[in-house]
Amino acid sequence: MAVDEVLGDSFEEKQHQAAYVFDPLDEADGANRPAKRRKVSKAPNQQGAEEPDSWLTFQPLFGGSENEQCVRLRQQLFEKSWSQIDKRIQHILRKANESTLGDVASFLQATPDRASTDKIPSAFIITGPNLASQDLLFEQFSETLQIQVDAKVVRLRSGDASNLKAALKKIIHDVTARETDDENDQELAMGKDGRKYLNYDLEALYAHFKTKPRSHIIIAFQDSEAFESGLLSDLISLFSSWLNRIPFALLFGVATSVELFQARLLKSTCQCLYGDQFDVEQSSSIIEKIFKAAIAFSDAPLRLGSSLVNSLLERQRDQVSSIPVFVSSLKYAYMCHFYANPLTVFLSDDKKDDILQEEHFEAIRCLPSFRRYVETAIEKGEIEQARSLLDDNSQLREFLHDGIEGSRRWSLDILRKLKVLTVGGVLSTDFSEIYLDAISRGIDTDRIAEFTDSVKRLQPTDLTVFLNQVLDNLDNGDPSLGLDSWANENKDSHAFFTKALSTTKALQADAETKGNSLRSKYNGQTKVLRTTVIAQKVQLSHDTATLTREDSLYTELIDDLVRHLKETLHCDSAKDLCMNEIWLFDSKAPYKDVFIPRPRGVVERALSRPHDYLNCSCCETKGDQIVPGLPPVAILYQLYLETGSLINVADLWSAYYAIVGEENEEALEEQAALVLFYRGLAEMRAMGFVKQSRKKADHVAKLAWKGL
Amino acid sequence: MNEMDSIFELPDDLLATLIESFPCRDAQIRALATLLYPRAAPCRNLIIHGTEATGKTAITTGLLEALQSATDDGPPLKYAIVKSAECVTARHLFERTVGSVVDALEWEGTASVGRCETLAALTVELTRMLKENVEQEQENNSRRFVLVFDGIDRQREAPPTLLPALARLSEIIPNLTTVFILTTPTPSLLRVSSTPQLYFPPYTKTDFIAILSRPPYAPPPLPNTTPQETVDLWTRYAAAVHDALAKPASRSLPGLSRACAALWPRFTAPVAAGTHRAREFSKLLVAARAYFQDEGVLEPGIVLSGHSRDANTNGSVFAAASTTNGSNGHAPAKKGREETKATKDLATLLPPTARLLLVAAYLASHNAPRHDQTLFSTWHTGRRRRGGGGGGATGAIRASKRTKHRKIARKLLGPSAFVLERMVAIYAATRREWDSDGGEEGVVGVGVDGDVGMAISTLASLRLLVRVGGTGGGDTMDRGGKWRVGVGWEVIRGVGRSMGVEVEEWLIE
Structure with a gap:
């Protein structure tokens, strides 16, 4: 523990260096090191700033000269904005499981008397392989079932229950201890008549149950597949023999399928179970919801860029499909932005101008988007304005506030336009894709053209549906994106769509009274393919069917609509906006380093090119050349790469000695070289590269191949 | 005649109701009553055996209950039944035995009832309780106590001396009958001579x-x-x-x-x-x-x-x-159905990386390591040679030679163990070829990173990959560990096809 603290402290100082060099001599002056400063406790309710040091975990930027208020403000901003998002995400996750919870509860309520059937009611919850998100699900189970069906739920994970005794111990402990909390533990070990029970004796549970009857004792196996099948069978047969006294019920979280699960149980065990299977909501649809609530949400203070989010989504699809990982990746992205970008203080709503430092303005003037803006201003001849922005801090501040306001307007704007674009599934791609596209490229003419083309081809009935939905969006907004109604702000559009809707309906009615079906010239069937046979040759000719008066009016209406959409839908991309660096985060690197570590790759690189990490002159090499100055283990690693799967240690030693030995100018003595060689080989073994081989004497087996 | 009655009698009316509720078992009921009833021919040890669901436990329980409740007019009999199925360890069995004897006797000396870890302790406890009990009620020497061990042959963690020791209890304690209910008795089960055995035959x-x-x-x-x-x-x-x-x-x-x-x-x-x-x-x-x-x-x-x-x-x-x-005809049809179902589930369920790893694990389990170079190396030809099609003349000859001594297709044999490093190597070698999306990214995309480790541990937790032997040997990330694939050919073929890969081509017979 003490060692950990020492290390932790020195890590803190050195965590921004490329490599941590372990130097045992540091220990000597470790005695007068400062007291451990950091005690990370991120309790969200600890908003009061009485003990600033105790929760301030962000570091001052600008090379350490950023003042503390700004640092604190950034951290506050991060915590506040993330807590809002987190609340929405938790809400979604909890809602997603609700129907499953209800189903299971009603299944358990409907169970017939156990004594008559002699079978344990069991619910199989098909969760899919995202084992991590099951925790929340089962937590909800234990909350809901406790209330709804008067049950006591015990959650078992495969890690808790390595053998029968341990599993029973946990079950009994959880059932008896949880509600009576602490002191009564002693009582529970003793029955009412003072009898002591073994801690894996279900009779203790029975004794407890008699004093506090419940209608179900539910044992939930969170990751049933990971349990040993013999253990499961034992447990189930034990439960079924107690079934006439204790009303057991079982919950199984099944990752694959009930059939595969059943195949692993004994048949006699299967006879003790009867149950039903329940599905949970697919993680992809939950991800889509979380996407809307966390990334695309209108209030989100930070826009995440498309390349980052795309890589997140892709990883989700390819690798893990686990929702908690997705959420923590988002949180990490937020944290990175507020941690590393000093300009995020400007995102604060209350304008504390007095805490700003000269460095802030300098940093703004260095932003690429700001430079572009100034350059275009100069090109346009607005030299006065450009100069004032460059010279006058107060001007810059005004400009900055406008820019932030503008960004908020822009994000609202783009969401509203996207709502129109995604109406009625006219475009086949899903919302997240269109959104990310719009963030990176804006809503450009290609996208609009694609959209209007499909709008053009809509049948009149579909068009009314489309217009109705557009109007509905305008009137009601979209709570899942945090959009309020924007009909008032956009009266022209609203009026236009209303008019188009009523006209369409009127035209449709007119056409119907005349016995025609309404169509525009863009509808497919207006083109008639004619085949004429002239002189034994077939001629194909397109003919436009004649349009009635209603049809041509309808065509005009569609043209108007398309024009209107083309005018209103255009939107810039985020990167075109000035000072997008403050509110746009689109960097993959820190995320990848943290969430997808490559320990093997790093170790291999350190061994094959130690200079990358040590940065000392002695081990500077060109290519894969071996120089004697390299650390012994690095030399050994180079030699190791050239060997086969069995390594003769004597050969390795002679090869090593040939490199570091007498022929070189900084020659080592044989004894010293041998010591280094042994140490290097021991290190290789500790890192898992070689192990003792039983096949041949004096040989070691090669375990690791490069590049894996 | 009268004298005979006092020495040997059976409570006939009790038996009649019992026979009524357990049909086709009258012979067994009568025999059991004879061997247990204090006024008949009570024995010291009794083995009741027969296959499952032949009424052994139910009849014993019913009879003992009836005999006990009839003690008003007859000699007193008390009993306790210990179910081995509910006892996790031998110690659990002993404590449960003591506990149920205490319950049956309504014993008041609760303070004495406590730990009972060994057979010796059990003997001491039982002797104390049962002997004292007898001494208290000296007036009736014919009272009996019946101790039933139900399913004792299935007791978990039973010491080898368990049964003989339990059989000795009735020698130490007078008036105790010990009943063992088992599936099949072996001749030297209790190591005592001439134990009466009562057989419950299967129903006809x-x-x-x-x-x-x-x-x-x-x-x-x-x-x-x-x-x-x-x-x-x-x-x-x-x-x-x-x-x-x-x-x-x-x-x-x-x-x-x-x-x-x-x-x-x-x-x-x-x-x-x-x-x-x-x-x-x-x-x-x-x-x-x-x-x-x-x-x-x-x-x-x-x-x-x-x-x-x-x-x-x-x-x-x-x-x-x-x-x-x-x-x-029906056995294969049904099997096929079940497996396609499972296959479909697995293929859609697992994320792509996990599927690739699973196929790699299957190949590692079913190909011999010496073929790896032929299959996966791109050294000579620039493209990999696959097992199934396209082999040259030499390949055909070698294949025909090999079929001579290996009659069974490899994929029908059980999976063999492989070193994890080899599986990861196969994964890295095949991934670029199989993964249609990753192809464009080239070499950079093939890295083995934390996500691959996560996929491996997911597969391990689903028992699709099984660790073989050496349970003490580190965790899933230890590349030196030995593993085996946990699913069969049908599943793998389905998983392979879901990615557009014919796994058969990559197997060398």
């Missing part, structure tokens, strides 16, 4: 029918029939089910009653529909022939709806199959 066909015609099993009257007709039909039907299913597949009463209950609605559906009358048994039998050829109903299904659905589809399959070739 007539027994089964007699039992099934009684209340808990007999069905409610059918529509369109009189109750008597229903009873007649049920009897004949039960006989038919017994001949068709119970005889070859399941001899136990619960199995038969379950099968009867499961088939009854389908069997009598024509009666309910009015197409046949209840008396036309042979017509009904012919109509329901398919069900009697299907042993699927005997298999326990753990999912309610799934089970009935399965049974339905199975039934229809067999209806079709039975017309062509009787009983031979």
Whole structure:
């Protein structure tokens, strides 16, 4: 523990260096090191700033000269904005499981008397392989079932229950201890008549149950597949023999399928179970919801860029499909932005101008988007304005506030336009894709053209549906994106769509009274393919069917609509906006380093090119050349790469000695070289590269191949 | 005559009610009563044996309860039953024994009841309680205590001396009868001479029918029939089910009653529909022939709806199959169905990386390591040579040579263990070729990073990858560990096809 603290402290100082060099001599002056400063406790309710040091975990930027208020403000901003998002995400996750919870509860309520059937009611919850998100699900189970069906739920994970005794111990402990909390533990070990029970004796549970009857004792196996099948069978047969006294019920979280699960149980065990299977909501649809609530949400203070989010989504699809990982990746992205970008203080709503430092303005003037803006201003001849922005801090501040306001307007704007674009599934791609596209490229003419083309081809009935939905969006907004109604702000559009809707309906009615079906010239069937046979040759000719008066009016209406959409839908991309660096985060690197570590790759690189990490002159090499100055283990690693799967240690030693030995100018003595060689080989073994081989004497087996 | 009565008598009225509630077991009940009743011929140790579901436990419990409750007019008898199935360890068994004896005697010296870790301690405890109890009630020397060990042969963590030691209890403690209920006794089980044994034979066909015609099993009257007709039909039907299913597949009463209950609605559906009358048994039998050829109903299904659905589809399959070739055709059909189901689930369920790893694990398990170079190396040709097609003349010759001594296809053999590093190497070698998305990214995308480790541990936790031996050897990230693939060929083929890979091409026979 003490060692950990020492290390932790020195890590803190050195965590921004490329490599941590372990130097045992540091220990000597470790005695007068400062007291451990950091005690990370991120309790969200600890908003009061009485003990600033105790929760301030962000570091001052600008090379350490950023003042503390700004640092604190950034951290506050991060915590506040993330807590809002987190609340929405938790809400979604909890809602997603609700129907499953209800189903299971009603299944358990409907169970017939156990004594008559002699079978344990069991619910199989098909969760899919995202084992991590099951925790929340089962937590909800234990909350809901406790209330709804008067049950006591015990959650078992495969890690808790390595053998029968341990599993029973946990079950009994959880059932008896949880509600009576602490002191009564002693009582529970003793029955009412003072009898002591073994801690894996279900009779203790029975004794407890008699004093506090419940209608179900539910044992939930969170990751049933990971349990040993013999253990499961034992447990189930034990439960079924107690079934006439204790009303057991079982919950199984099944990752694959009930059939595969059943195949692993004994048949006699299967006879003790009867149950039903329940599905949970697919993680992809939950991800889509979380996407809307966390990334695309209108209030989100930070826009995440498309390349980052795309890589997140892709990883989700390819690798893990686990929702908690997705959420923590988002949180990490937020944290990175507020941690590393000093300009995020400007995102604060209350304008504390007095805490700003000269460095802030300098940093703004260095932003690429700001430079572009100034350059275009100069090109346009607005030299006065450009100069004032460059010279006058107060001007810059005004400009900055406008820019932030503008960004908020822009994000609202783009969401509203996207709502129109995604109406009625006219475009086949899903919302997240269109959104990310719009963030990176804006809503450009290609996208609009694609959209209007499909709008053009809509049948009149579909068009009314489309217009109705557009109007509905305008009137009601979209709570899942945090959009309020924007009909008032956009009266022209609203009026236009209303008019188009009523006209369409009127035209449709007119056409119907005349016995025609309404169509525009863009509808497919207006083109008639004619085949004429002239002189034994077939001629194909397109003919436009004649349009009635209603049809041509309808065509005009569609043209108007398309024009209107083309005018209103255009939107810039985020990167075109000035000072997008403050509110746009689109960097993959820190995320990848943290969430997808490559320990093997790093170790291999350190061994094959130690200079990358040590940065000392002695081990500077060109290519894969071996120089004697390299650390012994690095030399050994180079030699190791050239060997086969069995390594003769004597050969390795002679090869090593040939490199570091007498022929070189900084020659080592044989004894010293041998010591280094042994140490290097021991290190290789500790890192898992070689192990003792039983096949041949004096040989070691090669375990690791490069590049894996 | 009178004297005889006082020495040997059986409580006949008690036995009569017991025989009434357990039909076809009167011989056993009488024998058991003789061996337990204090005024008959009580014995010291008794072995009751027989296969499962032959009424051993139920009859013993019923008889002892009846005898105990009849102590008002007869000699006192008390008993305790210890179920080994509920005892996790031997110590658990001992403590449970002491506990139930305490309960049976209504013993007050609670302070003394505590730990009981060994057989010796058990002996001491029991001796103390039972002997004292006897001494207290000196006046009646004929009282007995019966201690029943139910299923003692299935006791978990039993020490080898358990049974002989328990058999000695009755030598130390007077008036104690120890009853062992077992499945099959071995000759030297208790290491004491001449223990009486009571055998509960399996029920015969007539027994089964007699039992099934009684209340808990007999069905409610059918529509369109009189109750008597229903009873007649049920009897004949039960006989038919017994001949068709119970005889070859399941001899136990619960199995038969379950099968009867499961088939009854389908069997009598024509009666309910009015197409046949209840008396036309042979017509009904012919109509329901398919069900009697299907042993699927005997298999326990753990999912309610799934089970009935399965049974339905199975039934229809067999209806079709039975017309062509009787009983031979259905086993493969069913197997195929189950596996395709599982395959589909797995292929859609797992993320792509996990699927690639699973296939790599299968290849590592089923190809010999010496073929790896041929399969995966791009050294000479620039493209990999695959096993199935396209082998040159030499390949064909070698293949034919090899088939001579290996008759069984490799994929039909069990998976062999491989080193994790090899599987990861196969994954890295095949990924670029198989993963259609990753292809464009080239070498950079092939890295083995934390996500691959996560996928491996996911597969391990689903037991699709199984760690072999060396449980002490580190965690899943230890590349030196030995592993084996946990799924079969059918599943892998499905998973491979879901990615557009024919796994067969990558296997060398």
